[in-house]
Amino acid sequence: MGRASRKKKSRGQAGATQTHKSVTPNWPLLGLALLGMALTGYLTITAWSGEVVAGCPTGSGCDIVLSSRWAKLFGQPTSLWGLLAYLTLAGIAFIKRADIQWRLAWVVALFGVLFSVYLMTVSIAELEATCPYCLTSAALMITILGVVAYQRPRGSTNVAWRSWLPLTASATLVLVLALHLHFTGAWGTTSGGEDPKLRALAIHLAETDAKFYGAAWCSHCQEQKRLFGASADRLPYIECSPYRRSGPQAPRCQDAGIRVYPTWIINGRRYEGVLTPPQLVDYSGFSDDIPPGEKASRVSKARSSSANSPNTPGHAKRSR
Numbered sequence: 001m002g003r004a005s006r007k008k009k010s011r012g013q014a015g016a017t018q019t020h021k022s023v024t025p026n027w028p029l030l031g032l033a034l035l036g037m038a039l040t041g042y043l044t045i046t047a048w049s050g051e052v053v054a055g056c057p058t059g060s061g062c063d064i065v066l067s068s069r070w071a072k073l074f075g076q077p078t079s080l081w082g083l084l085a086y087l088t089l090a091g092i093a094f095i096k097r098a099d100i101q102w103r104l105a106w107v108v109a110l111f112g113v114l115f116s117v118y119l120m121t122v123s124i125a126e127l128e129a130t131c132p133y134c135l136t137s138a139a140l141m142i143t144i145l146g147v148v149a150y151q152r153p154r155g156s157t158n159v160a161w162r163s164w165l166p167l168t169a170s171a172t173l174v175l176v177l178a179l180h181l182h183f184t185g186a187w188g189t190t191s192g193g194e195d196p197k198l199r200a201l202a203i204h205l206a207e208t209d210a211k212f213y214g215a216a217w218c219s220h221c222q223e224q225k226r227l228f229g230a231s232a233d234r235l236p237y238i239e240c241s242p243y244r245r246s247g248p249q250a251p252r253c254q255d256a257g258i259r260v261y262p263t264w265i266i267n268g269r270r271y272e273g274v275l276t277p278p279q280l281v282d283y284s285g286f287s288d289d290i291p292p293g294e295k296a297s298r299v300s301k302a303r304s305s306s307a308n309s310p311n312t313p314g315h316a317k318r319s320r
Contacts, residue, residue: 036086043079061129215241
């Protein structure tokens with residue numbers, strides 16, 4: 001009896017040891033992670049270099065998504081964090097302990113899927129646009145999660161579904177919620193005071209009857225506002241898309257013939273695209289070194305001289 005008991009015990013220990021080992025690297029996990037790294041790496045490089053992403057012309061759904069505020073996280077392209085997630089999964093594929101490899105891969109993949117679902121929901125519901133690159137990355141992460149779920153070590157008490165699934169799901173949901181609050185400005189951002197020069201320029205534009213036509217879903221319009229920081233609310237902004245992107249254009253914008261966002265009309269001339277503060281200073285005749293009476297005179301002269309001038313051609317950063 002003693003020998004039989006010892007043999008059973010040794011066999012049980014050998015079986016337990018065997019379940020803790022895995023073939024490394026985990027080729028399915030590694031292959032999918034490498035595809036994700038190539039995709040997110042390309043998006044990160046183009047974001048850093050300022051180049052146009054292939055297949056994403058200005059004003060397209062892809063351009064709207066990749067230039068929105070959700071395209072950056074903690075000052076870096078969101079694709080960079082995706083790249084780090086795929087890189088982490090590639091490293092996890094080389095862990096020899098099957099239970100440890102599975103637990104780590106499951107947490108990273110589950111968070112990746114939930115965050116991808118969050119971004120897709122935002123792009124469809126808020127931006128009313130989609131990005132093929134983002135959808136591809138989401139599909140890759142969902143596939144990885146499926147592969148990891150299928151590879152769950154059988155018979156290991158360390159990876160029991162009943163306790164592990166609720167714990168990881170709740171933790172990753174809390175993390176996604178925290179990131180959502182960051183994107184909406186609830187935390188992680190500081191609001192400084194108004195820059196005196198930008199404040200004066202914004203007031204000047206409003207007082208000289210300049211018009212800034214834009215749309216709530218237009219990422220380039222948001223970029224235009226960010227150039228003015230805390231003084232953005234002083235800009236003479238006109239919302240052209242009160243019923244979201246799929247709705248009709250506002251009558252004021254139809255009457256003005258607005259086809260590109262943002263569009264500025266300054267001293268009777270039309271400028272399409274994002275304008276920097278120095279450009280707005282030049283086009284509006286603004287100078288904080290001259291008295292108000294002379295400013296009005298200069299603006300009047302600029303309007304009369306621009307009456308016979310053609311519209312200024314559009315800039316690169318604009319949305320249709």
